[in-house]
Amino acid sequence: MALAYNTGHCDDFALPGGQAQRSPPAPARIRWTSLALIHPTARMMNNAQGRTMHCMICGGPTAYYFSKQYDGPYGIFMTDIPSVDYAICGSCGFVFSMTHQALDADRWSRLNVEFHDHCAQVPYDQKPNSPPYAEQALMLGLAATGTIIDASSMLDYAGGRGILSRLVADLFAMRLDVYEPFVRDEGVSYLDKGDLTKYKVVFNSAMFEHVLCRQDLDDVNDLVDPDGVLIVHTVVGERVPQDPSWFYLTPPVHTAFHTNRSMAVLMEQWGYTCSIYAPKAKSWILLKGDVSRVLDQADAINRRLKTQWLIAKEGFVDYWK
Template sequence: MESSHGLKIAADNAGIVVNAPLRKRRELDLDDHDRRHADAPTPTGHSLGRARRVEALACTVGYRSCHRVEWRFFRWDPEMRCEICEGATSYYFSKTFNAFNLGEVEYWRCDTCGFVFSRTHLEMSQEAWNELNLLCHETYQGGDENVLDPRWKTRIAAQALALSELAAAGLLDPARRWVDFGCGDGVLSNACSREHGLKLLKYDEHMAAGNDYLAAEDMVEGAFDFVISTSVFEHMTRREQWDGVQALVSPGGAFGLHTLVAETVPKDPGWFYLQAPHCAFFTNSAMERLFKDWGYRSSIYNVAASLWIWFRSDPREVEGRIAELNRTASSPFLFREGFLDYWKSDPRVPKPVVDSRRRRS
């Protein structure tokens, strides 16, 4: 049955189940029609009795006990669409941080592509978002240790090496403009320059322009032959933000990406990747949607660097160069025409190291 408020009330083994839109759950009262149904006995023989108000709707947790009957809330919002594919989304789970001025965070999931996002971050003010990022990033920027990502320096060294090998193989042109979008304190750029003689320009909206840091007005659509973005996509909340990064790539250029991509995002508040500043969690399906929407044709993945490079050029040419490069590469580059969905297993379980120099599927 459905009330005049849009509440859906049904009986199940546990008692009365109430389904209400998230945006209404803090205001709704039972009207007389709802009260009559609420007083009806449940299959277990219990009754909600005189419920007075639906005080349980004010709860941000999913359950509330009332007269030995469970009120269960399936949180949904028909206006909350997926930023990746515009599919319907629904509440997935919550996690409480109590750190960096962040309390309970609600994670929602796309019913179509599986993309998971933090609705809490999505609805956060810009001031609160800036403060959260500042508090989190100042714990490690300028130093060598990051407790939230203990192998970041090792990974960045591997990424710089991978870029140098791709340049030597003719897959990236070091004579053209490269930029690291969201570079932070520029560790990757510095490693490229110091260890491999590569010029990787820096851009971060939170860093002042100058000394290889570009200004916002320099970030022009199609202005760079190679754009790389590492540990950035998981900090964004809107499709136009991801589109904006990719739009910097020239028509014949390549795009580098490091972020966690899973076959399915675990419904697990203890998952290591649920960190305070992380608000977007990509599935293979969601990332493949971006890959296709942006017009890329083939992709490679370097295991040691945890790095994708996407190409719009002829996939046969890319595959041939990768095959040759893998004869001497320090870590194998895996190739696929289309999006290479390397992470098919549960992301909570370490993936075995690939010992083959080529992967074709």
């Protein structure tokens, strides 16, 4: 299965003019019924028995949500895909592209290659939503010195051109291995898929929005050691806007959109008990074990920095309402 990754478009929910917004607009009321009855793509996505598609996160019922047509700079990659149709889960609010799921592997891979080749040509100072690499490196350094994470074995899964790995090495003398199935950059030592093992820390930046099936998510979590942590950088809000112009739909390789509820479900399914959110790094650390210990560790770092740099709680930190 080909995946897209690291588009550099992860940011807070945004209003026109660049203003931040803590809560995306509420979606219109959805009538929960068979996908096959209400949209052509949904009919194609149903199985031979005619059963309704279920959410890859929680197994709940899904319904057609809205459609989007791509034009502008990314329209050239979508000339044979006139419309992208999205469905929403009635239980956890997870939203996914039915159209992308229906693409064959070659077309999906070609879309990824074309898009990322295009992004590679954009100067860094013209990328408005690049991942906060410096803040992510600082988060890893603080978490390691504060014993929140064990930095003895760390992996950046779908780590792109290894920017975070190099920063962590330069700033904190820590090793962050990189697995990246598509791109290569000189000076980065990449792991092949067959070399992957279990890690105390698995970092995953801007890939959770590129998945086509549940296995794509489980493949990442399966690399986490039984007492390790999973770190996720993506956009998560209370709900996904029912709006084709929503900024996070702009990259044509974004296919999956998470909510506070869907992430809480994933945490529970994977056995994580608590989480830490670093707003400046826009990343969540998912942890197992003693919740009170994690809360104390995060508080110790905040007191050291004289600011609430980390937010910790039992379950998923639903920071964006």
